[in-house]
Amino acid sequence: MNSQISEHIQFILNQLAPFKCKLIAVTKTRSIAELQATYTAGILDFGENRVQEMVDKQPQLPADIRWHQIGHLQTNKVKYIAPFVHLIHSVDSFKLLKEINKEALKNNRTIPCLLQMYIAQEETKFGLDKQELEELLNNPELSSLKNIQIVGLMGMASFTENTAQIKTEFQSLKNIFEEVKTQKKGEKAGNVDWQEISMGMSGDYLLAAQEGSTMVRVGSKIYGAR
Numbered sequence: 474m475n476s477q478i479s480e481h482i483q484f485i486l487n488q489l490a491p492f493k494c495k496l497i498a499v500t501k502t503r504s505i506a507e508l509q510a511t512y513t514a515g516i517l518d519f520g521e522n523r524v525q526e527m528v529d530k531q532p533q534l535p536a537d538i539r540w541h542q543i544g545h546l547q548t549n550k551v552k553y554i555a556p557f558v559h560l561i562h563s564v565d566s567f568k569l570l571k572e573i574n575k576e577a578l579k580n581n582r583t584i585p586c587l588l589q590m591y592i593a594q595e596e597t598k599f600g601l602d603k604q605e606l607e608e609l610l611n612n613p614e615l616s617s618l619k620n621i622q623i624v625g626l627m628g629m630a631s632f633t634e635n636t637a638q639i640k641t642e643f644q645s646l647k648n649i650f651e652e653v654k655t656q657k658k659g660e661k662a663g664n665v666d667w668q669e670i671s672m673g674m675s676g677d678y679l680l681a682a683q684e685g686s687t688m689v690r691v692g693s694k695i696y697g698a699r
């Protein structure tokens with residue numbers, strides 16, 4: 474098992490080598506032994522989508538692991554991950570941002586966040602559209618949130634085999650990113666710094682890297698089907 478995990482990780486890292494793109498191992502549903510093997514293979518960035526699972530696993534593993542919250546986050550769960558979470562990829566409302574700020578302050582730290590954009594064709598509940606992004610960045614209260622930092626955008630492409638469509642969706646996220654970065658949107662609030670685009674999963678991470686992703690979130694390609 475361990476040698477397979479390590480081989481899969483090496484394979485992916487080799488593919489990503491030409492790009493400035495970080496591999497986040499999506500460890501949801503995987504055992505502590507599998508996470509340990511991932512750490513031994515040299516990966517320090519772990520992505521979980523459920524708060525309870527992240528909170529259970531974190532104390533059982535080395536302290537230098539960087540925990541990424543990649544799944545939808547309810548405001549009432551923020552407090553559990555606020556002491557240690559490295560990056561929250563799935564911020565999709567100002568209310569959630571305020572809650573993260575509040576809990577970060579209690580822990581005397583700043584929590585980096587990505588704003589999740591809705592880029593897929595299909596019906597999903599989560600993510601901001603462009604207008605909602607503008608509204609969030611123009612919220613006059615944003616500058617008062619001293620304990621969060623918005624560092625980029627996240628998106629999930631449609632669940633489809635249609636590569637052309639996935640590519641179009643990645644390009645739309647990249648375009649929005651370039652626009653906010655060029656126009657320095659939100660930056661006068663003092664807690665916005667456009668650096669990261671989190672896009673790409675097991676089926677499409679290479680395409681995502683080619684289209685400008687800086688972080689791919691890969692699970693089943695490392696560990697097998699869930």
Ligand SMILES: *Cc1c(COP(=O)(O)O)cnc(C)c1O
Pocket residue numbers: 499501522543544629674675676690691692693694
């Ligand atoms: C599960 C998950 C992934 C990884 O999915 P795989 O297809 O296993 O690579 C990436 N991003 C999010 C938000 C997820 O929930």
